[in-house]
Amino acid sequence: MLDEFLLYFKLGLHHILNIEGLDHILFLVMLIIAYTFKDWKRVLWLVTAFTVGHTLSLILSIYGAVKVNGAIVEFFVLITIFLMALYNIFTAGKNSNKTKSIVLVVSALFFGIIHGLAFAKDFKSMITAGIEDKFLPLVEFTLGIEVAQIIVVVFVLIISFLFQTIFRFSKRDWVMVVSAIVIGVLIPTLIKARFW
Structure with missing residues (x-):
């Protein structure tokens, strides 16, 4: 039982913490780059909403409720990162309010669904092939994702803290620079994307 838990938990960790999961990491960076440690509750809400969306799409996939074209979904994963980076640029330095927080949580949930759909086919074949009870492995996998x-x-948050305190970046400049770098990385990939 513990071996099985560790297997799926490690797969969840690996799904995020590997170079092939860079899209997932970039999205997380764009989701939280404007926050600091004192905003931990808001960050927790955003990351959890993203995980819930990701898990929901995996549930729909393993039970055969949804099938998608992988190339199209991969393109939309890149679009989610691009949109979050643009959002950061246009809202950098502006005060956060309740409406902005709700928009971000809903966006994180919706974008989590898109990211989950991108991994759904691999998840279904890698983890649930031949397993009758698919829900428990999914929970174990999701725990690995959440920890990662x-x-x-x-x-x-540590890197942000260092740049904003040691290198004296203002929060606005830090968010703008990181978001612009991510956009710069994404544009060639979006141009090269082929899904038709």
């Missing part, structure tokens, strides 16, 4: 996301979030 927390690792990424803590790392990003």
Whole structure:
């Protein structure tokens, strides 16, 4: 039982913490780059909403409720990162309010669904092939994802803290620079994307 838990938990960790999962990491960075450690509740809400969306799409996939074209979904994963980066640029330095927080949580949930759909086919074949009870492995896998996301979030918050305190970046400049770099990385990939 513990071996099975560790297997799926490690697969969840690996899904996020590997170079092939860079799209997931970039999205998380764009989701939380404007926050600091004192905003931990807001960050937790955003990351959890993203995980819930991701898990929902995996549930729909493993029970055969949804099938998607992988190339199209991969393109839309890139679009989600691009949109979050643009959002950061246009809202950098502006005060957060309740409406903005709700929009971000709903966006994280919806974008989590898109990211989950991108991994659904691999998840279904890799984890649930031949397994009758698919729900428990999904929960174990999701726990691995959540822990990996927390690792990424803590790392990003530490780097943000260092740049904003030691290198004296203003919060606005930090968000703008990181978001612009991500957009710069994404544009060639979006141009090369082929799904038709």
